[in-house]
Amino acid sequence: MTTGAKVGCSHCDTEAATNHYHGPGLKRIPLCRTCYDQYVAKEMVAYWKDHIAEEQRRAGTSS
Numbered sequence: 001m002t003t004g005a006k007v008g009c010s011h012c013d014t015e016a017a018t019n020h021y022h023g024p025g026l027k028r029i030p031l032c033r034t035c036y037d038q039y040v041a042k043e044m045v046a047y048w049k050d051h052i053a054e055e056q057r058r059a060g061t062s063s
């Protein structure tokens with residue numbers, strides 16, 4: 001038996017055992033397994049894009 005109420009995924013609305021993704025501002029977003037994986041992947045891409053842009057700005061390179 002698993003504990004915890006089933007919450008609809010905030011992305012695809014699937015009612016399933018969800019993972020709570022800790023978003024910005026410690027906001028907890030209920031996501032199903034599939035959306036959770038996609039969300040994390042997207043966050044990683046966004047993070048690195050930001051990071052690379054910041055590095056380039058600091059280096060003073062203009063394209």
Ligand SMILES: [Zn+2]
Binds near residue numbers: 009011012033034035
């Ligand atoms: Zn989902």
